[in-house]
Amino acid sequence: MEEIDKNSGYCTITYKLRIYSKYDDFLKKTKSIYNEIILFYYKLLLEHQEFLNLSNQYCLRELEKLTIKNKNGEIPKNYLDLEVPTYFRRAAINQAIGSVRSYVSLTQKNKQISETQSFNCSPVFYKGMYKNFNSKSVEVKLWNGEEWKWYLLKLNGKNLDSTMQTLSPTILINSKYMMLHIPIKQVVEDIRPVALRMKDENLRVCGVCFSNYDDFAICTILDKNGKFVKSKFIKGGKEYKNRTSKILSQIKKDRQNSKVITPRDHKTYWQKLEQIDDYTAHKVSKEIIDFCLMHGAKVISIAKVEENVSGFERKVGKHSPIYLKRRIINNLQYKAFKNGILITTVRQNYTASRCYKCRAKIKRKEANFVCENNHQGNYYFNTSMNIGKMCLKKFGL
Numbered sequence: 001m002e003e004i005d006k007n008s009g010y011c012t013i014t015y016k017l018r019i020y021s022k023y024d025d026f027l028k029k030t031k032s033i034y035n036e037i038i039l040f041y042y043k044l045l046l047e048h049q050e051f052l053n054l055s056n057q058y059c060l061r062e063l064e065k066l067t068i069k070n071k072n073g074e075i076p077k078n079y080l081d082l083e084v085p086t087y088f089r090r091a092a093i094n095q096a097i098g099s100v101r102s103y104v105s106l107t108q109k110n111k112q113i114s115e116t117q118s119f120n121c122s123p124v125f126y127k128g129m130y131k132n133f134n135s136k137s138v139e140v141k142l143w144n145g146e147e148w149k150w151y152l153l154k155l156n157g158k159n160l161d162s163t164m165q166t167l168s169p170t171i172l173i174n175s176k177y178m179m180l181h182i183p184i185k186q187v188v189e190d191i192r193p194v195a196l197r198m199k200d201e202n203l204r205v206c207g208v209c210f211s212n213y214d215d216f217a218i219c220t221i222l223d224k225n226g227k228f229v230k231s232k233f234i235k236g237g238k239e240y241k242n243r244t245s246k247i248l249s250q251i252k253k254d255r256q257n258s259k260v261i262t263p264r265d266h267k268t269y270w271q272k273l274e275q276i277d278d279y280t281a282h283k284v285s286k287e288i289i290d291f292c293l294m295h296g297a298k299v300i301s302i303a304k305v306e307e308n309v310s311g312f313e314r315k316v317g318k319h320s321p322i323y324l325k326r327r328i329i330n331n332l333q334y335k336a337f338k339n340g341i342l343i344t345t346v347r348q349n350y351t352a353s354r355c356y357k358c359r360a361k362i363k364r365k366e367a368n369f370v371c372e373n374n375h376q377g378n379y380y381f382n383t384s385m386n387i388g389k390m391c392l393k394k395f396g397l
């Protein structure tokens, strides 16, 4: 779960830590009261939609005026008759504001949705609700059914470094286990737009294309003049295809044999596929970024991916290397930004059908190509060169 904000020079990544505690019951009680507050403010804000014209901060203030005692101790009409810490309430109000905003915007688009009757949100712990936070433990204020008290939760997972800028954690309460998600704000060194980077004296661009074979991604780095610097074939497509095919054919076999497979078996199969996809997309995108970092490419060029799945993609099906490209590119977006690299797209036309040296038409012979002027080489290398060159051309180089 990573978010990027391209203008601020920051990006947020989320660390997921497992919670070990004997206070599961209190965590559940705290979650329940949190959702009760969200629902209370959700309903109230629906009655006061004029507040939606305000910023979230002012909207929150107006809602508080309606629901909490003022300085003189006067009880307002819509009094929230629950004993809750201010910052706990504010986290819930912000959640309610978000929910009402999205509800209103959907109804304005004539979407048929009904008002929410109950919430199941994970409580966010603003400042004042947690303290002494480190990789091993955190103290949080919880509702134990009678009062709000501090409790120590043991944590396990990634190591946090004390220099990291952490934001408000969220506690996720599943039937099986509890997790603490902590967003970490990271500074991005280089947030210059692509056009500005293209003016760099020592500019390097990495053209990336994707295949449905063993080479997941083919990366070629070019300098400012379009001269070849370095190339890398990121492999693993075959192994990935083998792994997913096995699972897919197992599903097919079970269906053909009309063997009764329980929804649980199905779930296991699909979960496994999901895990493989997730892991592979992360691995490939990381290798692309590492390659760019090693050779100083600050811009990655890829061919524009159509929103609709292509005929070829449909033919080879999901869980094939070329289908995974969409996911790899998604991962690439934030991984690149985080590392000060930007991705730009070029039109797909001719990237695979022309020779990178002379622009003449090419013929493909399995893994290789030959052009009308007899230039030869690897077919995908040619495509990645073209994608890199088109990026230079797009910016007038």
Ligand SMILES: [Zn+2]
Pocket (backbone or CB within 6 Å): 355, 356, 357, 358, 359, 360, 371, 372, 373, 374, 375
């Ligand atoms: Zn040629």
